[in-house]
Amino acid sequence: MGDSLSISTPTLSSNKRGSAQAPQEIWELVIEHLADDKKALNACSKVCRRFLARSQALLFAYWDPRDELEERTILNIKRLEDIVLASQHIATHIRKFWVFLGPPDDSGAATRYPDGAMGLIARLLAKLPNIHVMHLLPLSLGAVVDWKEDGAVSPSLKAALLATFQHTVIFERVTLKSLRNFDLAFLSAASRIRRLDMQSVPMSQEPLTFLDQSPSFDLNPRRKCVVESMMYYFVTGRCPERFVTYCLDHPDSTLELGQLRSLSLRDPTDSTGANPISRLLQCCASTLVDLTLAYNSRIGEYFLNLRLDSRIYA
Numbered sequence: 001m002g003d004s005l006s007i008s009t010p011t012l013s014s015n016k017r018g019s020a021q022a023p024q025e026i027w028e029l030v031i032e033h034l035a036d037d038k039k040a041l042n043a044c045s046k047v048c049r050r051f052l053a054r055s056q057a058l059l060f061a062y063w064d065p066r067d068e069l070e071e072r073t074i075l076n077i078k079r080l081e082d083i084v085l086a087s088q089h090i091a092t093h094i095r096k097f098w099v100f101l102g103p104p105d106d107s108g109a110a111t112r113y114p115d116g117a118m119g120l121i122a123r124l125l126a127k128l129p130n131i132h133v134m135h136l137l138p139l140s141l142g143a144v145v146d147w148k149e150d151g152a153v154s155p156s157l158k159a160a161l162l163a164t165f166q167h168t169v170i171f172e173r174v175t176l177k178s179l180r181n182f183d184l185a186f187l188s189a190a191s192r193i194r195r196l197d198m199q200s201v202p203m204s205q206e207p208l209t210f211l212d213q214s215p216s217f218d219l220n221p222r223r224k225c226v227v228e229s230m231m232y233y234f235v236t237g238r239c240p241e242r243f244v245t246y247c248l249d250h251p252d253s254t255l256e257l258g259q260l261r262s263l264s265l266r267d268p269t270d271s272t273g274a275n276p277i278s279r280l281l282q283c284c285a286s287t288l289v290d291l292t293l294a295y296n297s298r299i300g301e302y303f304l305n306l307r308l309d310s311r312i313y314a
Contacts, residue, residue, distance in 0.1 A: 102139030122160035165189040
């Protein structure tokens with residue numbers, strides 16, 4: 001596979017630092033298919049410096065910085081700004097952005113932007129030169145936002161959005177959900193946008209969906225196992241027993257027992273110098289992607305605390 005991700009981690013047998021390679025494409029698919037899991041993305045953002053610029057940019061293309069605690073919302077936005085300032089390379093990779101609009105005192109909003117957050121977002125937009133897809137959504141599900149109302153869309157944010165529309169060489173698409181009463185400045189800026197979509201964004205792609213999870217949520221332990229184990233692998237470079245067991249007994253898995261036995265899972269490399277866990281993930285990639293498509297992980301707390309059993313499969 002092309003690009004790869006290098007992670008340093010303490011080994012089980014000593015205090016030395018080991019390393020592991022993970023398929024970059026799989027990591028990016030994980031981010032993309034967990035895009036509606038706010039806690040997972042917030043957790044990923046805390047360790048994103050471990051990943052390549054392309055993966056970091058993809059993470060923040062889907063990331064909704066709002067948190068139930070207003071202090072964390074501010075910190076989340078500042079974290080993204082710090083990363084962008086530290087690496088212009090990452091800033092140029094960020095192509096997509098979500099902006100939530102609405103009055104800060106909206107009682108119907110599940111979470112809100114605290115005072116000062118909109119100004120930070122406006123400042124951040126000016127540092128992202130290659131955005132060409134933007135979704136403008138209301139803070140509250142089912143709400144309608146009035147563009148001309150300063151309480152719903154602050155003047156600084158309006159100016160930042162319009163500047164973004166006008167300064168990007170090719171602005172592919174802007175999605176407007178429940179936004180109305182545009183002024184001449186907006187219409188003038190929008191004339192540069194290749195596609196102005198007035199329809200709703202598909203629910204499966206909205207960061208807000210984590211707030212509206214059904215009680216019939218699929219908590220299949222095998223699905224939970226495979227997603228958690230993937231995240232554990234990316235952070236530690238180890239392969240938990242539950243992950244290997246899942247790959248062996250899942251009916252859609254292409255991994256055969258003989259293939260697994262040929263891998264030395266206790267060692268960072270096999271006799272050929274290739275990383276065995278990376279090869280294992282490649283064998284199961286299609287199954288993993290299918291599962292993440294159907295499964296909203298709820299692994300944020302796990303990912304932060306790394307509580308997954310770290311036993312190595314023998």
